[in-house]
Structures are given as structure tokens and as C-alpha cells.
Amino acid sequence: MFSKLCDTGAMSASSLRARVRSEMHQEIKEVARRHLAAEGANLSLRAVARDMGIVPSALYRYFPGRDALLTALIVDAYEGLGAAATDAEAAVPREDLRGRWFAVCRAVRSWALAHPAEYGLIYGNPVPGYVAPQETVVPAAKVVLLLAAVGRDIPGDALPAGPPVPEPVRADLRRLIDERPGDLPEERLDRVFAAWTHLFGLVSFEVFGRLDTIIVARAEYFEHHVALLADLAGLP
Amino acid sequence: MFSKLCDTGAMSASSLRARVRSEMHQEIKEVARRHLAAEGANLSLRAVARDMGIVPSALYRYFPGRDALLTALIVDAYEGLGAAATDAEAAVPREDLRGRWFAVCRAVRSWALAHPAEYGLIYGNPVPGYVAPQETVVPAAKVVLLLAAVGRDIPGDALPAGPPVPEPVRADLRRLIDERPGDLPEERLDRVFAAWTHLFGLVSFEVFGRLDTIIVARAEYFEHHVALLADLAGLP
DNA sequence: GGTCGTCAAGAACACTGTTCTCGTCGAGTT
DNA sequence: AACTCGACGAGAACAGTGTTCTTGACGACC
Numbered sequence: 007m008f009s010k011l012c013d014t015g016a017m018s019a020s021s022l023r024a025r026v027r028s029e030m031h032q033e034i035k036e037v038a039r040r041h042l043a044a045e046g047a048n049l050s051l052r053a054v055a056r057d058m059g060i061v062p063s064a065l066y067r068y069f070p071g072r073d074a075l076l077t078a079l080i081v082d083a084y085e086g087l088g089a090a091a092t093d094a095e096a097a098v099p100r101e102d103l104r105g106r107w108f109a110v111c112r113a114v115r116s117w118a119l120a121h122p123a124e125y126g127l128i129y130g131n132p133v134p135g136y137v138a139p140q141e142t143v144v145p146a147a148k149v150v151l152l153l154a155a156v157g158r159d160i161p162g163d164a165l166p167a168g169p170p171v172p173e174p175v176r177a178d179l180r181r182l183i184d185e186r187p188g189d190l191p192e193e194r195l196d197r198v199f200a201a202w203t204h205l206f207g208l209v210s211f212e213v214f215g216r217l218d219t220i221i222v223a224r225a226e227y228f229e230h231h232v233a234l235l236a237d238l239a240g241l242p
Numbered sequence: 243m244f245s246k247l248c249d250t251g252a253m254s255a256s257s258l259r260a261r262v263r264s265e266m267h268q269e270i271k272e273v274a275r276r277h278l279a280a281e282g283a284n285l286s287l288r289a290v291a292r293d294m295g296i297v298p299s300a301l302y303r304y305f306p307g308r309d310a311l312l313t314a315l316i317v318d319a320y321e322g323l324g325a326a327a328t329d330a331e332a333a334v335p336r337e338d339l340r341g342r343w344f345a346v347c348r349a350v351r352s353w354a355l356a357h358p359a360e361y362g363l364i365y366g367n368p369v370p371g372y373v374a375p376q377e378t379v380v381p382a383a384k385v386v387l388l389l390a391a392v393g394r395d396i397p398g399d400a401l402p403a404g405p406p407v408p409e410p411v412r413a414d415l416r417r418l419i420d421e422r423p424g425d426l427p428e429e430r431l432d433r434v435f436a437a438w439t440h441l442f443g444l445v446s447f448e449v450f451g452r453l454d455t456i457i458v459a460r461a462e463y464f465e466h467h468v469a470l471l472a473d474l475a476g477l478p
Numbered sequence: 479g480g481t482c483g484t485c486a487a488g489a490a491c492a493c494t495g496t497t498c499t500c501g502t503c504g505a506g507t508t
Numbered sequence: 509a510a511c512t513c514g515a516c517g518a519g520a521a522c523a524g525t526g527t528t529c530t531t532g533a534c535g536a537c538c
Contacts, residue, residue: 046368046369047283047367047369048284131362131363131367131450132282132450132451133282133283138451143455168470168473169466169469169470172462172466174458174459174462175459175463175466178457178458178459178463196466199467200440200467200470203444203447204436204439204440204443205443206443206447207440207441207442207443207446208439208443210443211439211442214367214368215368220418221414222410222414223408223410223411223413223414226408226410226411227411227414229408230407230432231435231436231439233404233405234404234436234474237403237404237405238470
């Protein structure tokens with residue numbers, strides 16, 4: 007029988023089992039995260055098992071294989087980044103549009119700098135045979151949705167001048183707008199996408215060390231370019 | 243004695259040896275590139291050796307180890323990308339600034355889409371223990387230097403309005419301008435950097451599959467955003 | 479109390495990067 | 509022309525990896 011379905015009589019014992027199992031899951035991921043931060047993307051199951059004082063094959067009771075563990079870490083990373091951005095944005099008064107915009111961008115940068123290995127896992131090289139499972143697409147879209155939400159709250163249709171959006175791109179944007187309940191104009195969504203791309207370009211360059219020898223005032227550099235993007239997206 | 247120092251008498255034989263050795267180098271890298279494209283970042287020396295019909299230890303006659311082979315591939319990738327951008331830009335009349343700008347950006351995208359694994363090698367996750375050797379910094383800077391060269395050729399100091407560049411960032415930009423002979427204004431170099439960041443954000447998103455389900459008109463999307471950036475950088 | 483599922487251990491397999499030794503063969507020197 | 513020395517490739521070996529299978533043991537349920 008499935009222990010999840012057992013009734014309330016022996017529920018406490020069964021849920022204790024489930025709880026210790028869940029804690030084991032968490033501990034494995036925790037140790038794996040430490041190894042990821044120390045060693046980079048090539049995570050060793052045996053090393054994780056060694057750190058936990060168990061034998062490698064014991065890990066297979068909790069994860070079907072290395073890829074599954076990596077997937078779990080990837081999902082956690084997306085959710086961590088999404089949560090950081092969501093919390094930061096939620097702490098700003100709704101009418102302070104520029105404040106919300108900056109809060110999202112700063113949260114992404116801070117989280118990425120605090121968790122470089124996990125950031126690399128989700129925004130770096132896609133791993134070889136790995137295909138993103140369905141459960142990653144929702145958390146992965148969180149940041150751009152937050153930016154789009156700020157863009158939607160901007161009153162009016164005013165935007166800084168720029169080249170017209172070509173029709174095929176317009177069609178893509180229209181489709182995306184129709185899929186979601188939001189109703190922001192296509193031109194503004196286009197600018198939000200530009201900001202989204204630029205934001206992660208900025209963060210990736212910094213996290214991956216590409217600014218190391220050319221920009222030392224990284225925080226100011228980031229703030230300034232986020233301001234540039236906010237203007238481009240039509241924020242007041 | 244060092245065969246490189248032998249005089250012209252036996253030079254032909256010696257250079258023949260050197261030539262076959264260099265060809266071996268090239269062939270190893272070629273096979274490794276194929277494996278990289280097929281398998282992703284985890285390159286197997288033994289698989290490369292198997293494909294070449296030699297024993298794994300024989301590879302160590304040509305490369306001190308796996309990291310050295312990877313480094314060689316990275317250097318080649320930087321140089322390939324840089325050469326593609328340079329050639330494309332050189333084919334445009336000097337006075338067609340916008341044409342040169344677009345040529346660089348399109349070349350980067352084309353090269354990246356044609357060599358996704360190598361692009362991932364240089365613009366994705368930095369590999370774990372690997373530190374970029376000195377020989378990579380010059381080819382790595384090629385693209386941004388090309389963009390800066392176009393920016394320098396723009397007559398006048400006119401730029402679309404935007405937030406002021408903060409002083410610490412200004413200092414970084416001033417230092418970079420002083421190091422190189424170019425003399426473009428700091429504000430413009432700042433916009434060039436914005437375009438550089440956005441360009442690679444755009445290309446990385448596309449190559450790494452992040453646009454897969456949201457934008458189908460990728461070429462038009464790219465062109466449009468490059469135009470947006472060209473405007474922002476002050477191109478006429 | 480008996481039965482069954484879960485857990486950890488251990489051994490095993492195939493694979494990896496790397497090092498070492500050992501013949502072989504060709505070019506340079508005397 | 510004989511000798512020497514270097515480069516070359518093969519092969520074995522070592523340590524490490526992901527993964528699978530089997531074997532006991534222990535706790536929860538009928």
C-alpha cells in the first residue's frame with residue numbers, strides 16, 4: 007500500500023518516516039550545493055556520499071541518479087532566485103514603479119553573487135544530455151514576469167523613441183500577451199524583454215568574471231545600467 | 243640540442259617533423275571539437291583517442307592533459323569568433339557606421355549559432371578549476387574593441403538622453419580609454435559596453451535555448467534589438 | 479508473530495584522467 | 509656507417525567516477 011494513503015490512525019508514525027526522508031533529501035541537496043560551490047559544475051556523487059558518511063549507492067534511495075540530483079538543485083535555484091526577486095519586489099510600495107524595477111534587478115544580482123555556482127547551473131552552459139523538465143519553466147519565468155508586471159503598471163503608452171517592432175516579433179509578443187492575463191502593449195513588452203536580456207547579460211558577465219579586469223566599480227556600474235534600461239522601458 | 247635551433251641544412255626534415263606534429267595537434271582538436279558538439283562540455287580524452295585509433299596515453303605527447311586541450315579549444319574559439327567579427331566588419335565601407343555595427347553583431351550571432359558548443363565553452367559557465375590563461379584575454383576582447391572602434395568613428399558627441407554616468411564608473415572608463423589609443427568620450431564607451439553586454443545576453447539566451455518557447459522569429463528579434471542598441475549607442 | 483517494504487552496505491562493472499614503463503624507429507652526431 | 513638520443517605509440521596500472529545488483533537488518537503493518 008502507499009503509505010501516503012494510510013489513514014489518521016498510524017499517520018504520525020508514517021509521516022515521521024516521510025519527514026526523515028524529506029530531511030535526508032534536503033541534507034543531500036545541501037551537501038551537494040556545498041560541493042557545487044567549491045568544485046564547480048562537475049558534481050561527484052561519491053564525494054557527496056563521503057561527506058555524509060554513507061556509501062554512494064545509498065544515495066540512490068533518494069535520487070534516481072546524478073542527473074536527478076542536479077535537476078533538483080536546478081529547480082531549487084530557480085525557486086530561490088524567483089523568491090528573492092519576488093520578496094524584494096513585494097516590499098516596495100505598488101506605486102513606486104521605478105523602485106519595484108530596481109528591487110527586482112538588485113535582487114537578481116545579489117542572489118547571483120551570493121550563489122554563483124547555482125546561478126551558473128541555471129544561466130550558464132546547459133548541461134549535455136539534460137533537457138529542462140516541465141517543472142523548471144514556471145520558476146524560470148518568474149523574473150521576467152515580475153519585470154512585465156511592473157511594465158504593465160506604467161500608466162499610458164508613452165515610450166522613448168526607437169525602431170519599430172517588426173511584424174513577426176509583434177506576432178510572438180501578441181501570442182505571449184494573449185497567453186497571460188496581462189494586457190500591456192506589445193512595444194512595452196518588447197522593451198521589457200530587452201531589459202530582461204540585458205539584466206541577465208549584466209549579471210552573467212559579472213558572476214562569470216568577465217568584468218574582473220575592466221570594471222572595478224561593479225555595483226555602480228550595475229545600478230547605472232539598470233537605470234538606463236528602466237528609461238528604455240519607459241519607467242518614469 | 244633543440245631541433246628548433248638547427249641550421250638550414252637539415253631544416254626541411256626537422257620542419258617536416260614539426261609539421262606532422264602540428265597536424266596531429268590540429269587533428270586532435272578537430273576530433274575534440276566534434277565530440278564537444280555531440281556530447282557537451284564533458285570532453286572525454288579516451289573517446290577522442292578512440293576516434294583517432296590511438297591509445298589514450300598517446301595524446302599526452304601533444305597535450306599535457308585534458309585542461310590543456312580544453313584551453314587550446316577555448317583559445318581557438320575566441321580567435322574564431324574574433325576573426326568572424328573582424329572579417330564581417332572589414333567588409334563594410336568605413337563610413338557606413340551602422341552597417342559596421344550590424345556586421346559585428348550579426349557575425350557574433352552567426353558564429354555562435356554555427357558553433358554552439360564552442361560558444362558555450364567561452365561564454366557559458368567557467369569550468370571549475372580553470373583560470374583563463376593570458377593568451378585568451380586579447381582574442382576575448384576583440385568583439386568589444388570592434389564595437390568601440392565603430393563608436394569612436396561616430397562624429398560629434400551626441401547621444402540619446404539617459405541617466406548620468408556615476409563618477410566611479412567614469413573613472414573605470416577613463417582608465418580603459420587611457421590604456422588604449424582610442425579617444426572616444428566616456429559616455430559613448432558606456433553605451434558601447436551596454437550594447438556589448440546586451441549583445442552577448444541576446445546571443446546567449448538564443449544559443450542556450452532560453453528563447454525556444456517564447457520567440458519563434460529569432461532572426462527578426464535579434465535584428466530589432468540590435469537596432470535598439472545601435473540607437474542607444476548614438477549611431478545615426 | 480509473521481510479512482513486507484525501506485534502508486544501508488558492499489561488491490561489481492564499465493568508464494574516466496593520468497602516469498609509468500617498455501620497445502621501436504628515425505634523425506643528428508661522430 | 510655505427511651510435512646515440514629524442515620522440516613516439518602501446519600497454520599496463522592506479523585512483524577515481526556513475527550505476528547496478530545482491531545481501532542483511534530493522535521497523536511498520538496485517
